[in-house]
Amino acid sequence: MLGHEFPEVLRRAALGDGAAFATLWRDTHPPLLRYLWVAAGDAAEDLASEVWLEVARRIDRFRGGEPEFRGWLFTLARRKLIDRHRYEARRPETPIADTAPLDRPASNDTVAAALEDISTEAALALIATLPRDQAEIVVLRVVVGLDAPQVARVVGKSPGAVRIAAHRGLRTLAARLGDVGMAPPAARELPTYRRVMAPDPGGVTL
Amino acid sequence: MRAFSGSLAEMFFRRHPAGRSSPEEAMAERLLAGRGAGPGAPSGHQAVERVLAAAARPATRRELSGEAAAVTAFLRAARANEARARHGRHGRRPAARRPAYKLPAVTAALMMVMFLAIGGTAAAGALPGPLQRLAHTTFGAPAPADSGRPPADGNPRDGHGTVNPATTASRPATTGAESTAPTAGDGNAQGQQEPTSAPAATASTTKTSGGQGDGNSQGNGNSQGGGTGHGKKSGQGIPPTPGPDPTPTPASPTGSVQTANAGRQG
Numbered sequence: 001m002l003g004h005e006f007p008e009v010l011r012r013a014a015l016g017d018g019a020a021f022a023t024l025w026r027d028t029h030p031p032l033l034r035y036l037w038v039a040a041g042d043a044a045e046d047l048a049s050e051v052w053l054e055v056a057r058r059i060d061r062f063r064g065g066e067p068e069f070r071g072w073l074f075t076l077a078r079r080k081l082i083d084r085h086r087y088e089a090r091r092p093e094t095p096i097a098d099t100a101p102l103d104r105p106a107s108n109d110t111v112a113a114a115l116e117d118i119s120t121e122a123a124l125a126l127i128a129t130l131p132r133d134q135a136e137i138v139v140l141r142v143v144v145g146l147d148a149p150q151v152a153r154v155v156g157k158s159p160g161a162v163r164i165a166a167h168r169g170l171r172t173l174a175a176r177l178g179d180v181g182m183a184p185p186a187a188r189e190l191p192t193y194r195r196v197m198a199p200d201p202g203g204v205t206l
Numbered sequence: 207m208r209a210f211s212g213s214l215a216e217m218f219f220r221r222h223p224a225g226r227s228s229p230e231e232a233m234a235e236r237l238l239a240g241r242g243a244g245p246g247a248p249s250g251h252q253a254v255e256r257v258l259a260a261a262a263r264p265a266t267r268r269e270l271s272g273e274a275a276a277v278t279a280f281l282r283a284a285r286a287n288e289a290r291a292r293h294g295r296h297g298r299r300p301a302a303r304r305p306a307y308k309l310p311a312v313t314a315a316l317m318m319v320m321f322l323a324i325g326g327t328a329a330a331g332a333l334p335g336p337l338q339r340l341a342h343t344t345f346g347a348p349a350p351a352d353s354g355r356p357p358a359d360g361n362p363r364d365g366h367g368t369v370n371p372a373t374t375a376s377r378p379a380t381t382g383a384e385s386t387a388p389t390a391g392d393g394n395a396q397g398q399q400e401p402t403s404a405p406a407a408t409a410s411t412t413k414t415s416g417g418q419g420d421g422n423s424q425g426n427g428n429s430q431g432g433g434t435g436h437g438k439k440s441g442q443g444i445p446p447t448p449g450p451d452p453t454p455t456p457a458s459p460t461g462s463v464q465t466a467n468a469g470r471q472g
Contacts, residue, residue, distance in 0.1 A: 002305075016281070016282050016284035016285075016287075016288065018280060018438070019283075020276045021276075021277060021280045022273055022276075022277050024275060025276050025277070026270060026279075027274075028275060029265075029269065029270070029273075029276070030264075030265035030266070030270065033269055034269075035281075045272075047273055049272075049276075051277070052276050052279065052280070053283060056279065056283035056284065057283050057286075057287065060287065067383070082419055118256050118257065118260040119260060120260055120261060120263045121465040122260070122265065123258070123260035123261040124261050127257070127261060136392045138258075140240070141238045141239075142237075142238055142240065142258045142261055142262050143261050143262050145240075146237075150394040156249065163231075163235075166234065166238055167230075167231060167234045170234050170237060170238070170254055172259060173254050173315075174250045174251070174254050176251065177250065177253040177254065178250055179255075196293070
């Protein structure tokens with residue numbers, strides 16, 4: 001985080017100062033790359049380049065502080081992700097071998113790797129084993145440092161839904177860590193939810 | 207029915223009563239915020255904390271290896287933005303000037319269209335009565351056909367202070383062909399009508415006024431140079447002879463021919 005330097009850095013970058021842009025890039029590119037890696041795998045580098053190109057084109061029109069800038073950056077990234085997913089859905093690649101299990105990290109291997117040295121890559125690989133929406137939200141909260149309302153704006157959900165998805169993701173992580181020999185997290189130690197019935201809609205019969 | 211304002215997930219997973227989050231939720235929020243599970247936390251929480259802390263470590267050298275390429279791309283995009291802005295300014299400048307020289311041309315064209323439209327309508331005698339009368343007195347358009355009262359004798363365009371032949375036609379039209387004597391207006395009208403008078407109006411007046419209208423039409427005919435023969439024919443009741451047929455002038459062929467026909471009917 002640049003803190004109080006951010007407004008001046010942003011102003012100079014908007015005027016085309018390469019050094020100011022480099023400062024912004026060094027601060028926000030690593031979390032951006034990690035977010036895209038968790039969400040899109042090997043396409044992360046290409047997507048990150050597209051995002052920064054979009055930032056370079058539009059940075060002179062951006063108004064706001066550092067949290068807003070991060071929110072804007074990751075909103076652009078998420079749009080690129082959605083575009084890529086749509087493109088892949090329209091043009092599915094036919095694998096010549098059974099590579100589907102390699103698309104996403106296997107949970108057992110990544111958990112073991114994470115527990116051995118807990119490198120950044122291993123931790124991200126473990127997070128990437130979560131369902132995609134939960135993995136995105138956990139990374140946006142933990143790696144990028146956005147709070148629940150900011151994440152909600154980026155992913156287009158309510159803050160409550162973001163909290164619930166993040167808690168579910170952590171619970172799943174804890175369960176997987178417990179499977180490989182760590183002290184198994186009992187269900188009572190992680191967020192538990194009580195299921196309640198929806199209010200009676202008033203006798204509506206479908 | 208009471209509407210539920212939360213999401214579907216919130217409908218099934220409610221927070222603890224009184225707005226308090228459960229200890230598990232509080233622990234999850236601590237982990238997500240990077241504050242750690244704290245001493246004495248269950249080992250499962252500590253394992254999750256270690257994984258999340260590893261994911262949020264500072265940037266590696268590999269992650270920052272693309273800085274030079276990113277800055278180069280940024281500078282290229284900034285130059286493109288600047289060039290686009292410059293082109294935008296150049297492009298807007300003529301656009302801002304365009305109305306300056308287009309406005310007079312458009313105005314002139316509109317005025318020309320209006321002039322032609324009004325003039326054409328006036329020449330056809332289709333303007334409302336007062337406007338048609340104004341057009342008649344201004345540039346010699348046909349007088350309004352339904353003008354109940356004749357205009358003042360001193361028509362400035364006539365210059366003779368005589369009765370306007372076009373308006374006198376309405377009076378004898380009531381008598382029709384019964385009267386064959388030429389009216390006094392006949393003589394006056396001869397040679398008084400300016401050649402600029404619209405011949406169509408003269409012809410129509412002559413047609414509708416029957417036998418006596420011929421006398422009026424003579425004025426028009428005279429103005430075209432062919433009215434003298436008519437005057438003799440209709441005014442004296444002499445059957446039409448082939449000899450003195452008026453020769454249509456190029457200026458108003460229709461008016462002369464109709465005048466001749468009317469003279470034959472008389």
